[in-house]
Amino acid sequence: xxxxxxxxxxxxxxxxTTSLGASAAAMxxxxxxxxxAIDTAGLNLxxxxxxxxxxxxxxxxxxxxxxxxxxRKVGSTSRVQENRACYKETLSNAVEATGIKPLQELHTNS
Numbered sequence: 133x134x135x136x137x138x139x140x141x142x143x144x145x146x147x148x149t150t151s152l153g154a155s156a157a158a159m160x161x162x163x164x165x166x167x168x169a170i171d172t173a174g175l176n177l178x179x180x181x182x183x184x185x186x187x188x189x190x191x192x193x194x195x196x197x198x199x200x201x202x203x204r205k206v207g208s209t210s211r212v213q214e215n216r217a218c219y220k221e222t223l224s225n226a227v228e229a230t231g232i233k234p235l236q237e238l239h240t241n242s
Contacts, residue, residue, distance in 0.1 A: 168197055170186070186230070186232075186235065194218075199215045201215050201219060223239070
């Protein structure tokens with residue numbers, strides 16, 4: 133099964149890599165980086181539909197890694213700002229790392 137793994141350091145430096153058999157659960161490695169596997173099996177990444185599905189999965193994974201961007205859920209504006217910055221950087225890095233130009237354009241125009 134083909135999967136893509138999100139890896140994020142505590143400083144929110146992120147990377148999207150392709151791997152086989154990665155777990156679907158969030159994991160923390162021995163360097164404190166969080167990873168979330170994203171299943172790409174069955175997606176035709178050559179189509180806009182497949183790219184949009186992947187983009188939505190990347191957004192959900194970035195939220196899982198960075199936490200909520202809702203003040204109601206996190207309780208402080210500083211935490212919301214940190215989570216928003218993390219989300220933006222994580223998602224941008226992951227989209228860039230896919231190397232899929234139409235996906236990158238979708239992200240830029242969103």
